Amino acid sequence: MSAPATVGTFSALREQLTDAATAFADGPDALAGILAGMVDDVDRALGERLEIFPVCHHSPASALAMVRRLRRKQPRVIYLELCEDLQPLLGELRNCRLPVAVQAFASQLDGFPAAWGPLSVIAPVTEASAEYQAIAYALETPGVELVLVDRSTDHVFQWSPRDEAPSPGEPASGESGADAGEQAALHGDAVGVEIGDLRPRFAELEAHLLHHGKVRHWSEWWDQYVERPLTVADHDTYRQVMVLIGSLFRRLRPAGSVRTDRDEDRERYMWTRIRQHLAASGAAPEDCLYVCGAFHAASRVEQFGLDSTAPNFDISPRTATRWRYGLIPSSHSAIEAQFGLAPGSVSIAAATWTKAVSGSGLTPYRLDGQRGGTPRGRRGRVEPETVPAEAVSDRLVGFLAAPPALDGLDEAELRRWCVDIVRLARRNGYLASTADAIAVFETSILLAGLRNRARPTPYDFADAAVTCIEKDVAPGRRDVRRLCEILLGGDRIGQVGYDALPPLARDVLDRLQPLGLDLEKRTVQRALLDLHGKPELAGCADLLWMLRHVLPPGAVRPIMGERRLGHRSIQESWDLALGRHQRALIELGYEGVTVEQVLEQRLRRAAHGPGATAAGALAAVEDAIRLLDSPRLVDELGARAVELLAAERTVDDAPRVLRRIRRLLAHHQATAPTLPAWCAAFVTTGYAHYCTLLPTAFVEEETGVRQVGAMLGFLFSLESLALSLGCDRSQLELAVGQSHPQAPAKVALLWAARHQLGLLPLTGLRAQCRELLANPLVVPAFPQYLSGFVHALEPVPGLAPFVVETMSTAFARLPDPVLLPWLPNLVTTLRQHGAEAVPLLVREAGRTFPGTLSALDSWVPPWQGTASTATPRRVGGAAGQQVHALLAGHPEPVDAVAELLGVGDGWRGPRGGAAALVEAHPSTAEAVAVLLSGR
Structure with missing residues (x-):
């Protein structure tokens, strides 16, 4: 164990930095204070009785230093900067393949704005991370206690400003390819929490470092100037450098920001939890290790340190929000997108970790049963080394002044990369050759020289490969930068094991076992279901249709077969990708124990939510019949649909209501001896409701022609049923009589309604149209009347001959300046409502017009002989x-x-x-x- 640093340990370094600041700034000023304060922060952190181990997230150097320290110190208690309520999940990491993310999820909020829901917090874990090494050591070593001391997931959102939703993280720049974009979505919109967020929070400082370091992204700067040098550093040098960097970024951040206050509250929270645990357990501080981000290691809050006399931080109670916890799959791309890292940086870190482990001879820690990891290390105790206190400062000064050591194997490694990238490019359709491999090799060295680097980095190699190989980009082809990521480590995708899945996910996999597929694979698999020959697969088919409703698109996709009201296919074919959408399946398990329970809850929320509509409730009724076959739930949702219809004050959803209630009525009339009570109530309520709103809908400009047509369609098509249930037809006649529209399309709808009621004969309609065409002031608006007649086919389909007649007359008599601008509107109208109007018009036109071209010359339109004259004609x-x-x-x-x-x-x-x-x-x-x- 290294000797604790004293106040004067870094006096020489302090003097050097002060002298440099004085010479640079022509006198002691703020710069000198910052540089001297950085040394004070290092001195303070290393002098604390509780050993502080500063880390950076997903850093191979931090992971290697952690392995070395754990084997030498063998701590009995590890305090880890991670949300304290996530601790029960860490043991489930044994059943997973890294990387995975520990998740807290809440869909029903109590104490947070409803617009924030659902809430999700994730903490990714990779093998090349210090936190995983600490977790594996604590869980696999008897007598070692792991204590998570960071704020709970509930406090993560408690401390978020109420005027803005919590941000899921900074988007990654330069996503390469569709594959990377798909894997980057594994975390969804979850808020990321990670140990050791070490990045400048002063934009000008980061831009300055990137410019002078001749790099494009912060991840590249960190890998070049911090990560690789620290990989071979000893423990004391590692701690001093990490705290020094954390202090620099801390002192150069904007003061007074919300994030600054939140960071300091987190530090007060963690030190309070550490004090409480030490007081309750009686553990000795020298047997403990505090693992936190280097940024928090340089903390200056009053609660810092065990010797602080400041009172504990006042921790507010959690809200009544019910949190659910689990593990979800993660990937390198998802971590990069979540935390704004450069594409490929986590893959490069994984490759660096593997290389460093093999070169150092260390055996990292690994959980028993861990899939896809390296063998677990020995548990033998190593005697700690003693480092004189006066040597601590010398190590830091020497490290900061010495140039990075060159690796003699880099040239061979670069040569291997160049050969492999050409081979991989040829497999993906690029015309690459040996000359390209030589060009990539030389260009990598050239770029490294231009950027003042002693040797090419993976980032230099990727830039060189893109320059030399990617001469053209073909659609659907992986770009070269993505190929470099695959070559250097690949976008490793984690998987949650069966035993770590929630009950719902395990139930789904168990119930789909008769399909004979390995549904945990990430590939898309085809399932063929012969329900006639194998009736036992009917349960699988029912479950797949429910999963299609509750999972995102692509998880389960029907290729053949359908499930509609009153219809069941005898053969079905499905594309299943449950392994690829494991996160969605796991989060589904947070809502219930079975898929049926989750589906029932969602249908109820759709019908009872604040934005519920009658059309939405009818859709829920239809889904309940198709998927659940639950008469009790159908009656409940149907009664809710009646309530919503009676409470609506607009008719915007009238077309959807009409389409769905027609389908539901046809289903019940064909399958049940009597009509359900809620259906009868919906018809009578809708008849009275639409009769009441009809005069207003005809006049309001906000109400479209299609909506009014749907209202009339409801009233006329369900009139006989409504009258048999006790409705009064005079109510409809009064509503039509009180309607006085001004818009031409709605006037045509009113004429059609009056014709349906027997108040306007067909001869009267023809006379009205003749008057319109005879009036030159009305002729420009005549196409709008025609649009109204087209919409009138919904409530009055018997008008199809008259509509064909009127359209034919319009094409014959309207002038081109009026007819030609109207044609696009006619096509648009027929396209939008083609399912209802076009079949009627086509059938009627087929009966009206001649079938052959030769008959067209002698054809006489039938309506030319049906126009009534002013005086009666005698038939003789x-x-x-x-x-x-x-x-x-x-x-x-x-x-x-x-x-x-x-x-x-x-x-x-x-x-x-x-x-x-x-x-x-x-x-x-x-x-x-x-x-x-x-x-």
């Missing part, structure tokens, strides 16, 4: 005699029709019989005459 000749004979020869049906219409015997007239009827209805008689004559 043989055809007229046939009509008279037909009516006179069958008086009984004619009398029955007359009695039904309330005419009685008055139809016979003074002339009596058929003659009077023919004179009273000349158009009808003429049409019958045409049919009888065969014209």
